[in-house]
Amino acid sequence: MDAVSSTTRSATAGRPSFDAELKAVTLAREQGELITLKAAEAMIVAALQEPVMILRQLPELGRDPEEQQRLAAFLNSVLEAMRSGAASACSSGGPTSCS
Numbered sequence: 001m002d003a004v005s006s007t008t009r010s011a012t013a014g015r016p017s018f019d020a021e022l023k024a025v026t027l028a029r030e031q032g033e034l035i036t037l038k039a040a041e042a043m044i045v046a047a048l049q050e051p052v053m054i055l056r057q058l059p060e061l062g063r064d065p066e067e068q069q070r071l072a073a074f075l076n077s078v079l080e081a082m083r084s085g086a087a088s089a090c091s092s093g094g095p096t097s098c099s
Contacts, residue, residue: 048082052082055075055078058072058074058075059072059075
């Protein structure tokens with residue numbers, strides 16, 4: 001019985017702290033200091049979309065087939081680094097594990 005009352009006391013003791021933290025987060029979100037995960041994702045997609053489209057045109061700028069292949073390899077390296085970075089962030093338990 002003593003263990004149950006101890007657990008109950010611990011849970012209720014932390015409640016005011018949790019409520020205060022919840023209010024602080026809600027206020028920060030309302031004031032624009034915090035954004036949702038979906039909003040952050042949309043911002044990242046919007047920021048990267050045009051640069052990726054430009055990068056995809058890079059191989060066409062090669063003066064000969066050899067240079068085009070080197071530029072294509074560079075493009076693929078950049079895109080793979082971006083994919084790898086995103087996958088690494090997700091696998092490390094990042095934002096909701098990037099579902």
